[in-house]
Amino acid sequence: MKAWQSIGWYLEESIMSWPSEHRAETRNRILYSAGELFTEKGFSGVSIDQVMASAGLTRGAFYAHFNSKRELYAEAIVFRAQQMGEKHPSNADALIRGYLSTEHLSQEKGGCPLAFLVSDIGQQDQLIRESYTSIFKELAKKVADSSHQPMDASTLRIMVLMVGGVAVAKALNDPDLSLAVLEACCDGALDERKTLSPHRNK
Amino acid sequence: MKAWQSIGWYLEESIMSWPSEHRAETRNRILYSAGELFTEKGFSGVSIDQVMASAGLTRGAFYAHFNSKRELYAEAIVFRAQQMGEKHPSNADALIRGYLSTEHLSQEKGGCPLAFLVSDIGQQDQLIRESYTSIFKELAKKVADSSHQPMDASTLRIMVLMVGGVAVAKALNDPDLSLAVLEACCDGALDERKTLSPHRNK
DNA sequence: GTCTATAGGCAGATAGAC
């Protein structure tokens, strides 16, 4: 059973076919597959063929839903971030620990595009970096809110420890060092959260 | 005048041509161009044609020096990191401030592959991630040594604030937010450096 | 060692049948 078949009520066209809903559902399936593949392999590492095959379609159907691969990429990372956001714990402690965990690295559950694509996005154009910026702000807001602190420099450090920590740990080839990076960042982020802002921001 | 012509004593073949030195010099020129282009555009974003053209050669000559594009990539990031390492200040304060600066982002001086390629490397194979790991360890050692502290969790946090901070700031599309990220990370890294380890690592 | 030429493959995007 393909993953997308479990995430929503997929109406077989022959049964009912409410055309506009079918269209939206197909679009979501493409976005789901794209989000998964892009996060794992980056923009250049994934072809439209692969995305469509993973969504159970062929290449030709792609352009009925999106104008270009770039547009798909921009939408897919937002789609995936929202999808993951729904599963985030509202508790700041648990959110940070879950993000900076070894399970997050071995992307069976799938990784966060903020970390897995951070340098990939730095090479892309404005459209795509806008998408990235918006999902970054959303997670930053969630971190700040769940820590009961404003969105300040302290929040940004926590974000960089989370996003950068996962990205670095994934790049490294030395499992012990990767683990040490995750733990160091986790300690640092939790510590930063407790240190309420005034005396820290001189 | 091309950049590689200024980095070393390039011997024109017709003048002297000490063959083995000429070969090494050509190889270095390729590595220099590759390091620059890969850091800017990532592995998939650069073709062998582009690298060789930038080095003043044509594609055919490439395989007299390297066996594959992957091998070039692995060597180029090490080459570039060593090259940048020679310019690093030995003072920890200056090193951190220079790394987390806006000048580093606008890669006219050229960026650090650790930050600019962090998620790119996470998608590559063992050979390449090994190169990345070795240059990561070298910079970490330099950070620890120049701060007169051991290579511990505190050093790893500084490394993630530096590498992650630059990578995130480069990905973001909002200049004010990018600057805030750099400053927050800079403050955090300098602060971490002052906090000597014992009471921090509970 | 470096060149030109080319093999062989894959990608993004489009056209037209159904």
Next chain:
DNA sequence: GTCTATCTGCCTATAGAC
């Protein structure tokens, strides 16, 4: 809307002349 077929272009890697 989805399919197959195709246009067009670029890529890695190799072959062979000089």
